[in-house]
Amino acid sequence: YPKDVPLDSDSITINGSTKSTGIPHVSVTAQGTGVLNSGIGDKTGTVGNRHIKIQFSDSTTNFYCCIYYAAEFFRLRQLLLPQGDTGFIRSLSRSFQWDALGGKSGSLFMKTRDERFVVKELSTIEMKTFHEISQQYFDYLIGAALEQRLCVLSRILGIFHVGFKNSLSGEAHRFDVLVMENLFHDRTQLAFIYDLKGSLRKRLVDESSAFKNSSKPSNADLPVTGQLSENRHTVVARGGSNVVECNQLDSDGSKRPPVLLDQNLLNASVDSPLYLRVHSKNALSHCLQVDTDFLANLFLMDYSLLVGVDLSTNQLVIGLIDYLRKFTFDKRMEMMIKQTITSVQGPPPTILTPDLYRERFLVQMDNYFPLVPDQWYDSLAEHAEAWLIRASPTPIASAAQPLFQSQVNSAKNIEH
Structure with missing residues (x-):
């Protein structure tokens, strides 16, 4: 403007x-x-x-x-982007349509030519959700930036409604889009990308077909206990894109690895777990505790943790994505139907209440990233309460509790 x-x-x-x-x-x-x-x-x-x-x-x-929310996003970009709005506008001036095969929503995706930002079309429900939580979102993200606090929420840097109408042909298009940071910008050596929800239902990708057009790293390239360097498992906690790709070319012609899911990570962890050192495990656990507590208090769910394994820097690049979905009436109905048809022996349904979704998510993320074994491993594992930073959960507003209490109790009984 x-x-x-x-x-x-x-x-x-x-x-x-x-x-x-x-x-x-x-x-x-x-x-x-x-x-x-x-x-x-x-x-x-x-x-x-x-x-x-x-x-x-x-x-x-x-x-x-x-x-x-022009002023709020302007303030957020000033805090997060080194070049401010100047670099932001220059990046958006050149973009291309992008097939984000990792997503299932069918939304339109675009990427800027410099790979810094991703543009995603928003559904009506997602747009409505952001309007409802906008003030809390800006307070939380701007507060984290001012306090230099670690935050793994993917950072939305602008939301726009754009459209055009041709008076001669009558062709017209209108849609809402968000612009977010590309989590994997300037990450050219990613060996694996995982989209993790903490659920095992339908969370397996056929790796043989997924890696058909891309080179799969050998086990020798993966982080193993005996080959750990001093900084092998630094966790990079930053915001990022909620878009991932499968066998797609970047603007420089390089290929990204396909997007794998929870069961793929568990299968790979049998031979090559993604170990974390104590300080990295602590940082990751603390960020997930705090950020998911913020989301649960807004009744947001269906989010997942996007993880990129960067072998060139021995880092895990992470970000919480796809969190613009509230636990609404349709979600409650979906949960009840899935609970009805799910076998007792099968994994629990993907759709849970926000509190139960968060609880399952945190437990599974803790299991997915174990501590690297060393001479103090047994003591640390047995006394996690002594070294893990636990966020005190903020109670949900009392006015909203009666609405969901019966569903929470019902889901807990079925899960147990």
């Missing part, structure tokens, strides 16, 4: 023409009833309309863009 448009204006409209681009009319409108800010410390909860609308047209087509 133009630099001469102040973000705290109640109503601003700018009209003009640009001969160099052939755009005869540009209209920028910032609407609001109060000063646009991050909302941190605002106890009133009334910030007004925080969106900026831009319309422009050429001889045949009208274009439209709405920048949702």
